[in-house]
Amino acid sequence: MKLAELSERSGVSTATIKYYLREGLLQPGRRITATQAEYSEEHLRRLRLVRALIQVAKIPVSTTREVLSALQDDSLDHNARLGTAVWALPHGPAQDEEDPATETARRRVDTLFERMGWLYSRASGATSPAYGMLVTAIVTLERLGYPCGIEDLEPHARAMDQLAVTDLDLVERYGGSPDEQVEAAVALTVLYEPVLLSLRRLAQAEESRRRFAGK
């Protein structure tokens, strides 16, 4: 397809597509004349992912480029890349202070991985952005005087462990080549975050009505 059709089908303006091409977020099309290139379904798919990361999840362009290059790391077998790509998604400012609160939080997270049987996270956890995000969140909760012990973390981890089965089923059902599945996993991870957080707030409102109604 031509650039105009790629723009129409993706809902991304031609100016923005050209910007993504210049930034290397989208591979160049197959050149057919001096001024025109031909784009494939693969370009469309990649463009949807880039849009999910940049426009929806507000991930900076430079970080998006890193996530995309992790997707294409041929040193990993195709399907292992799926886990790695989700695991490599960036988060907010890192907790890099080496203070006692951070150390305590780290030990708690390691105990959690142990209890959950999360062997992969236990082996490589400390280098994952998701690990940093979790440690930062625990430190913040405790600094503000709210509890976040291992007994509070574990039910949350169990719920996410169950839901990961559903999430991966969704990725497999979405189908396509291994490449497409890795991209879908990253996009679905970030795009389902507001789904999950809004459902959590609604469920909490329901539960507090059930518990306290009329009191």
Next chain:
Amino acid sequence: MKLAELSERSGVSTATIKYYLREGLLQPGRRITATQAEYSEEHLRRLRLVRALIQVAKIPVSTTREVLSALQDDSLDHNARLGTAVWALPHGPAQDEEDPATETARRRVDTLFERMGWLYSRASGATSPAYGMLVTAIVTLERLGYPCGIEDLEPHARAMDQLAVTDLDLVERYGGSPDEQVEAAVALTVLYEPVLLSLRRLAQAEESRRRFAGK
């Protein structure tokens, strides 16, 4: 306690506390001399909540003021305010277009509430920010070509329904007066969001290793 002690115990600078006082996010202390006021444990508690909302959850000052005033709505019984306050937490830009995709997403959410037996959400859902956030997320997923049918929403809703029991147990265990519990519910809702999202990414990485390792 004096302003200096309030600052020390909360970890919020005196300049920021004075700003919160001017903005009406914190009730004035009991004046003891022309230049000094006395602050209570209640001020400390409120200050922790304000800090969670503004500095951690990045909720704007004006919106924080609205959330706080919902907490003090005496037309609701004490415990019903807990659900209302969480439910009133703001979200990103609203989906206010009246297009067919939004209508379809709204009907899907209504069906979900029906299936989940979420009576309170069914009765008042459309006015909740969490409802708007959910509708927007569904529209975005489908626009980008990713699935988000009722069969995808339901397992997420069931997981959050289970977790809400744990979340409310945590609020009750945190203890204190009904006022303190409402504040803790709001703070814990926003502060546990990064905990949940990071655990979800770690769980997905584990599940994809389990499923695809060596393939």
